[in-house]
Amino acid sequence: MNVDPWILGFSVLTVVVTIWMGFWAAKKSRTASDFFVAGRGVSVGWNASAISGEYLSAASFMGIAGMVMSSGYDALWYPVCYACGYLFLLLFIAGPLRRFGAYTIPDFAEGRYDSPVFRRIAVVFVLFIGFFYTMPQMKGAGTTLAYVFQEVDLRGGWLEVFAPKGSDGVPMQGFPYWAGVMIVGGVITFNVALGGMKGITLVQAFQYWLKMFAISVPVFVLMATYGHYGSQVGSNSQTRPVLAPAGMTPSAPDVRYAAWDERGASRGGLGGPDAGRGLREIPSLSLASAAGMSLAPASLAQTPVEGRPALDWPFPRRDESWGRLEMGPRNAANWRDRWHDLWRRVRSGWSSRVAPVPAVPMDALVSFYFLDLLPRPEKFTVFFAPGMSVSQTIIRPGASSAIGGRSGPPRSSIPALLASNGYTLVHLRRDVVKVYPTAMAAAYANAPVGDPRVDHAGEVMRRPLPTNAPGDATWLAPFGPLTTKAARAAQAAAKGTDHEIGEATVRSYALVYTYSLIMALVCGTAGLPHILVRFYTNPDGVAAKRTTMWVMILIGVFYVFPPVFGVMGRNLMPELYAGAGAKGTDKVVLELPKVLDARSAGAGAGADAADRAAASMTGEASSTTHPPPSAIPWGSILSGITCAGAFAAFMSTFSGLLVSMTGALAHDVYGRILRPASTAAERMRMFKVFAWVIGGVATLLGCFVEPLQINFMVGQAFAIAAASYFPLLFMSVWWRGMTVRGAATGMLAGGIAAVMAVSVTNFSDLGWLPLKGFWTAHPLLRILCEQPAIWAVPGAILLMIVISKLTRREVPADIRMKMLVLHAPEALGLKQEYIREHEAGH
Amino acid sequence: MLRVQAPETAPPDRVHSEEFLRLLMRRQLRLSIGCGVAFLGMLLGLPLANFFLPELMATRVFGGFTLTWFLLGIGCFPAVWVIAWFFIRRSIELERQEVEEVGRGEEAR
Numbered sequence: 001m002n003v004d005p006w007i008l009g010f011s012v013l014t015v016v017v018t019i020w021m022g023f024w025a026a027k028k029s030r031t032a033s034d035f036f037v038a039g040r041g042v043s044v045g046w047n048a049s050a051i052s053g054e055y056l057s058a059a060s061f062m063g064i065a066g067m068v069m070s071s072g073y074d075a076l077w078y079p080v081c082y083a084c085g086y087l088f089l090l091l092f093i094a095g096p097l098r099r100f101g102a103y104t105i106p107d108f109a110e111g112r113y114d115s116p117v118f119r120r121i122a123v124v125f126v127l128f129i130g131f132f133y134t135m136p137q138m139k140g141a142g143t144t145l146a147y148v149f150q151e152v153d154l155r156g157g158w159l160e161v162f163a164p165k166g167s168d169g170v171p172m173q174g175f176p177y178w179a180g181v182m183i184v185g186g187v188i189t190f191n192v193a194l195g196g197m198k199g200i201t202l203v204q205a206f207q208y209w210l211k212m213f214a215i216s217v218p219v220f221v222l223m224a225t226y227g228h229y230g231s232q233v234g235s236n237s238q239t240r241p242v243l244a245p246a247g248m249t250p251s252a253p254d255v256r257y258a259a260w261d262e263r264g265a266s267r268g269g270l271g272g273p274d275a276g277r278g279l280r281e282i283p284s285l286s287l288a289s290a291a292g293m294s295l296a297p298a299s300l301a302q303t304p305v306e307g308r309p310a311l312d313w314p315f316p317r318r319d320e321s322w323g324r325l326e327m328g329p330r331n332a333a334n335w336r337d338r339w340h341d342l343w344r345r346v347r348s349g350w351s352s353r354v355a356p357v358p359a360v361p362m363d364a365l366v367s368f369y370f371l372d373l374l375p376r377p378e379k380f381t382v383f384f385a386p387g388m389s390v391s392q393t394i395i396r397p398g399a400s401s402a403i404g405g406r407s408g409p410p411r412s413s414i415p416a417l418l419a420s421n422g423y424t425l426v427h428l429r430r431d432v433v434k435v436y437p438t439a440m441a442a443a444y445a446n447a448p449v450g451d452p453r454v455d456h457a458g459e460v461m462r463r464p465l466p467t468n469a470p471g472d473a474t475w476l477a478p479f480g481p482l483t484t485k486a487a488r489a490a491q492a493a494a495k496g497t498d499h500e501i502g503e504a505t506v507r508s509y510a511l512v513y514t515y516s517l518i519m520a521l522v523c524g525t526a527g528l529p530h531i532l533v534r535f536y537t538n539p540d541g542v543a544a545k546r547t548t549m550w551v552m553i554l555i556g557v558f559y560v561f562p563p564v565f566g567v568m569g570r571n572l573m574p575e576l577y578a579g580a581g582a583k584g585t586d587k588v589v590l591e592l593p594k595v596l597d598a599r600s601a602g603a604g605a606g607a608d609a610a611d612r613a614a615a616s617m618t619g620e621a622s623s624t625t626h627p628p629p630s631a632i633p634w635g636s637i638l639s640g641i642t643c644a645g646a647f648a649a650f651m652s653t654f655s656g657l658l659v660s661m662t663g664a665l666a667h668d669v670y671g672r673i674l675r676p677a678s679t680a681a682e683r684m685r686m687f688k689v690f691a692w693v694i695g696g697v698a699t700l701l702g703c704f705v706e707p708l709q710i711n712f713m714v715g716q717a718f719a720i721a722a723a724s725y726f727p728l729l730f731m732s733v734w735w736r737g738m739t740v741r742g743a744a745t746g747m748l749a750g751g752i753a754a755v756m757a758v759s760v761t762n763f764s765d766l767g768w769l770p771l772k773g774f775w776t777a778h779p780l781l782r783i784l785c786e787q788p789a790i791w792a793v794p795g796a797i798l799l800m801i802v803i804s805k806l807t808r809r810e811v812p813a814d815i816r817m818k819m820l821v822l823h824a825p826e827a828l829g830l831k832q833e834y835i836r837e838h839e840a841g842h
Numbered sequence: 843m844l845r846v847q848a849p850e851t852a853p854p855d856r857v858h859s860e861e862f863l864r865l866l867m868r869r870q871l872r873l874s875i876g877c878g879v880a881f882l883g884m885l886l887g888l889p890l891a892n893f894f895l896p897e898l899m900a901t902r903v904f905g906g907f908t909l910t911w912f913l914l915g916i917g918c919f920p921a922v923w924v925i926a927w928f929f930i931r932r933s934i935e936l937e938r939q940e941v942e943e944v945g946r947g948e949e950a951r
Contacts, residue, residue, distance in 0.1 A: 076914045084885060087922050091874045091881070091929060234906020477900065478892035478910060507893065514889045522885070541937065545930045552926045556919035563915055734871065816863060823866045825937040828857060828944060 002151040010640030014647040021203045048550030050201040051534045053208030057653035058140030063710030066586035068566025071482035072475035077517055078711050079559035085525025090548050093526050096733040096822040105725050112732050113740040121744055123668045125724045125751050126529045130661040132717035136710040138181045138702020140650040145180025146582040147590045177582040178703040189695025192658045193688045207652045214645025215561040218593045218638040232567045236472040369414045380431040462571045469577040479510035490779035513783045520789035524718030527725030529660045541826045565589045581706035589642050597635030665690040716758040723792035724751025731800050736815050742804030750796025757788040877929045
């Protein structure tokens with residue numbers, strides 16, 4: 001067994017602590033009312049943490065990052081809508097439902113329509129949504145265990161039959177995905193059946209903070225090492241920084257320079273009437289002193305290739321520092337004034353004579369480069385190669401025409417000017433350039449992007465993307481691979497035929513996809529079986545609202561982090577694009593921190609380590625790169641922490657759903673339909689039986705979904721909830737004309753249509769249904785099946801209205817009282833009155 | 843159906859009156875819809891902006907983000923907080939008002 005002890009340790013610790021806390025807390029609160037009102041004695045802060053802990057599933061923790069990495073911008077809708085869905089729930093549904101006092105959606109269905117039959121119908125969707133929601137949790141579990149035990153080798157013994165098979169059917173090293181699903185599913189089911197892992201406030205609150213810690217700390221460490229979120233996103237532009245002369249478009253008349261002229265700036269070149277004077281004057285005014293820049297020590301001023309074979313490695317190594325000139329908006333005014341001043345002096349000095357060759361310090365010259373490159377005074381950074389003692393380096397252009405004659409060098413001429421002096425300017429990003437001796441720059445241009453041996457000062461390190469990764473432009477922009485996949489396939493198929501699909505069609509289909517996705521996620525949150533119940537764990541409505549505010553903040557802050565993993569994973573761990581299923585991008589959160597180990601190995605151990613790091617770039621040997629034994633393996637520790645967070649995520653959500661689903665079966669199906677006369681002890685026993693049944697089915701389903709993305713599956717669960725429960729809740733709360741038949745028809749039709757649509761999509765993606773050709777012929781149908789919310793939600797609502805109008809005589813007689821209970825402030829005590837009347841009436 | 847009584851003569855049981863329920867629901871719905879429009883406008887407007895103004899949305903801001911990435915990946919969350927905060931403050935205020943009104947009605951009786 002060759003397992004990273006840190007990762008294993010943190011994972012086991014999380015599992016043990018979670019289970020122990022579950023039992024400890026379950027012992028303290030035995031009855032059902034304890035379970036539901038656990039929050040009554042708990043502060044707003046704890047309760048908000050608990051709700052957030054319940055809400056953040058494996059999709060939030062692992063799935064978002066994986067999907068942002070694989071699909072780019074479009075995947076950002078998921079975290080945003082997970083958070084926004086909560087707001088929508090708050091605006092339209094949470095308040096009335098809380099006042100009504102229905103703990104679950106079936107409770108509400110029965111209470112609102114006085115119909116036990118409707119309750120039984122409504123229970124069905126607890127199971128549908130629950131199973132669709134447990135599948136991705138199981139995928140998370142299988143993925144995490146396959147990662148933790150990735151170096152286990154089952155080959156060469158009787159266990160070989162269990163070893164995961166490659167695409168060619170040959171057994172491989174590693175831990176089988178389905179075994180991970182079985183283990184986690186078994187442990188949690190056992191635990192739930194024994195009565196642990198109930199939704200106890202304290203346990204859930206602990207889970208939230210564990211997840212928050214586990215996602216944020218590694219992000220901060222990684223950003224400190226590899227560059228912040230923005231520059232990581234920004235590196236997905238033209239990919240390669242291009243050598244300036246080729247990338248520059250010689251600009252038309254320099255407007256900014258003309259303006260300077262009018263303000264009395266120089267008529268003529270840089271520098272003074274005699275070079276000596278220029279030399280004396282200019283350094284005193286140079287930007288070096290103005291911006292307080294620190295430049296490289298002169299001791300490194302030899303050519304970097306010296307002492308090594310030609311072209312071996314002409315780059316500065318990590319331990320050499322780059323000169324850095326940074327100018328920001330704060331001193332921009334100052335900077336301009338100083339230049340203005342300079343121009344005036346220069347002009348007064350030589351206007352009467354013919355100018356000799358001007359001389360300019362290099363840093364000043366490069367600053368000119370930005371003068372009309374940036375539209376307004378803005379921060380820019382110039383990196384000078386180690387050894388260039390910049391403020392003393394004077395550019396002496398040969399031909400004065402290069403200077404631009406009258407008003408200083410136009411930007412387009414600056415790279416050429418530097419080049420004629422043996423330097424090359426490399427334009428990295430809009431506001432960052434690098435200056436090298438030309439020999440180095442040429443080699444730089446040919447180096448692979450993100451080569452770990454190169455000090456990429458000012459650059460975001462990137463490894464080469466494999467061929468199946470989406471290109472930078474499509475990945476970064478809206479309407480990328482996620483939303484245009486179906487339309488692009490159809491476009492490729494229709495190429496050359498009569499009905500070619502244009503770019504406008506592809507984009508409008510993508511827009512439809514986006515809206516349908518937004519609708520599913522925003523409306524679906526309200527229909528999740530394990531979310532609503534939490535609105536009751538507060539003593540009163542005001543506390544519940546304050547709690548909700550904190551929940552929005554806690555989950556909002558959390559959701560900023562997972563996409564960062566996805567973005568950095570694209571730059572630093574692109575080999576995951578090549579992996580499928582449990583070895584694909586869904587594990588980026590778990591594995592990404594490991595790059596820190598590879599880095600310390602590369603920096604610490606010289607050429608050997610550098611070679612290993614280079615080998616890891618190809619993606620083959622990355623997992624075998626171990627840090628030198630003396631160093632603290634920060635990568636492993638942080639990876640262990642994210643694994644702990646993942647365990648917390650799928651364990652809490654899976655057990656929460658299992659409790660909801662089992663409860664629905666034991667309470668509604670067994671206790672009310674099958675054996676209404678059963679005793680409490682019998683129901684308790686059946687709870688255990690059903691826990692095993694549901695846990696077993698969920699685990700089995702989980703084994704089949706390895707090829708599907710975590711986030712995608714959760715999105716489908718949301719879509720089903722949006723098409724079934726959301727219309728029921730929304731319409732029942734706001735329209736008094738609803739009848740039980742209308743509600744039931746709309747809910748069933750919308751929900752079943754959504755279940756069928758997403759199932760067909762999944763079956764065809766898993767290869768069980770041969771629909772590929774059909775989808776290529778009908779891309780819009782594929783989109784509407786994959787994301788059914790856009791038609792299923794309005795359809796369900798419409799059906800509810802129509803059927804309710806047709807059966808309007810069946811509107812409950814005490815509808816006004818019901819609506820009052822739903823809408824009147826809790827302080828008026830209408831709920832108690834309603835219950836009294838109701839009991840008296842029966 | 844009883845005719846709606848003049849507002850100055852307090853109804854015998856204001857809480858259970860049709861009028862009170864209508865008022866309640868209308869007020870609450872107005873608040874919810876107001877906040878919902880702000881929120882949906884933001885959420886549904888962004889894809890439209892991406893669709894019709896791709897160049898603008900691809901502008902680089904804050905050291906590398908595209909504008910649309912920044913708005914969606916970071917900017918949305920504070921906006922949601924502001925809407926939630928406003929809604930919660932207003933709805934607590936609304937409930938307080940309603941309870942007060944009913945109390946006054948009872949006293950008048």
